[in-house]
Amino acid sequence: MSTARLTPADHRLLLRLLELPTAGPLETGPGAPPPRLRQAQRTYAEAAAEAGCVVVHHGAPDPAELERPEVPEAVRRAAADPAFLADQPSLVLRLGPPLPRAATAMFNVHLDTVAGDEPVSFDGTRFHGRGAADAKGPAVALLAGLRAARAADPAVGTEVGVLVQAVAGEEGGAMGVFGTRPLVERGLVGRLNVFCEPTGLRYLPRCTAAMTARVRVRGRDSIDDRPGEGHNATVLLGFLAQYLAEELAHHPGGTVCVAGLHTGTLHNRVYGRGDLLLNLAYASSAAGRRLGAAVEAALDSGLAEFSRRFAAAPPFALTAADARAITRLDWLKRGLPTLDGPDPWLRDLMERAGVEPWPADARGFTCDAIWMAGVPGAAAVLGPGDLAANNAHAQGEFADLADLDAFADTVARLLLAFADDHRQRNGAS
Secondary structure, X not given: OOOOOOOHHHHHHHHHHHHOOOOOHHHHOOOOOOOOHHHHHHHHHHHHHOOOEXXXXXXXXXXXXXXXXXXXXXXXXXXXXXXXXXXXXXEXXXXXXXXXXXXXXXXXXXXXXXXXXXXXXXXXXXXXXXXXXXXXXXXXXXXXXXXXXXXXXXXXXXXXXXXEEEEOOOOOOOOOOXXXXXXXXXXXXXXXXXXXXXXXXXXXXXEOEEEEEEEEEEOOOEEOOOHHHOOOHXXXXXXXXXXXXXXXXXXXXXXXXXXXXXOOXXXXXXXXXXXXXXXXXXXXXXXXXXXXXXXXXXXXXXXXXXXXXXOOOHHHHHHHHHHHHHEEEEEEEOOOOOEOOXXXXXHHHHHHOXXXXXXXXXXXXXXXXXXXXXXXXXXXXXXXXXXXXXXXXXXXXXXXXXXXXXXXXXXXXXXXXXXXXXXXXXXXX
């Protein structure tokens, strides 16, 4: 087969998608204009129709999807506005007739982005714009790969089918709970399931998940002239931030990020209320449970140490005495699954398609592929570029045309290998 390449029409499609702001409310905050995600998905579906794809689903999930315990609190709060879900539909396309899962490959790509306006441009070799790398560029390259595979082997789209999930709710900490998860649970998956995220064109068959802990202090304020008459949440949370960082820095269960700490902004006041956030990534559900228990134990010992250390300091003695009573731990996000390890069939298929594996000793990352945990079928994360090197969540996000072309070619090779594998398993010539 000829090497897959993006066409000038693909270039125009990507530029159009980059021009449409699709960051969801969890990224942009209240009061921001609604995302133009539905329009972006329609534009994408129109282009996919030229590759032979038809729309099998386009809509938002039922609000009941957000009543489950693993839904992050930020999503629950946002969903109090009925427009929240309505503005963030997901799209599913199909190439070929409805076929059994064993004869279907699924590709998942998210068209929502992080917040931040980025100038859109293409100089012939590099695309700039929000979503260029994560993941509108890969979405367009995916269509080029589908076209090339279909042209090279008529079994693609006839004997084997392809599903494309173009979802909302990947960014902003939504973790796919209203985008990818409902589609997976509806059975819109395949024997092969590829989640298009930047991996340097190496396939990653495992994904971490994350949980978010919030340490809350709810004490009494005081004026700066009499600091000892109130609870000093700034000192207490500042101490706990350092204590937890030290206690959890080398925990084998995962990676701990001691994140935001907020009490107040004025200099002439003792703030009695504040929050400290911790984000905790883990590679398996068991590791997540161990890490969560370690956080709770470290907080308990940290409060004891604070009370011991500050009991005799007049400005902080009241805080020391009441530290345990005014402090509580909330889990804003917990119980998300992980994708654990390779499937032998997947490893063989990727090798036949010439796709290299993600290094075994390299750290993975979190994405919507976690929802394939326990679902029949093989799953992997695969895409062009690098999240950090391509400034995926930062200023100056870009995608090189050469990388997008390479991903299109990778998709085509993978689909051809999948079609060949299907023929062999079914005794066809």
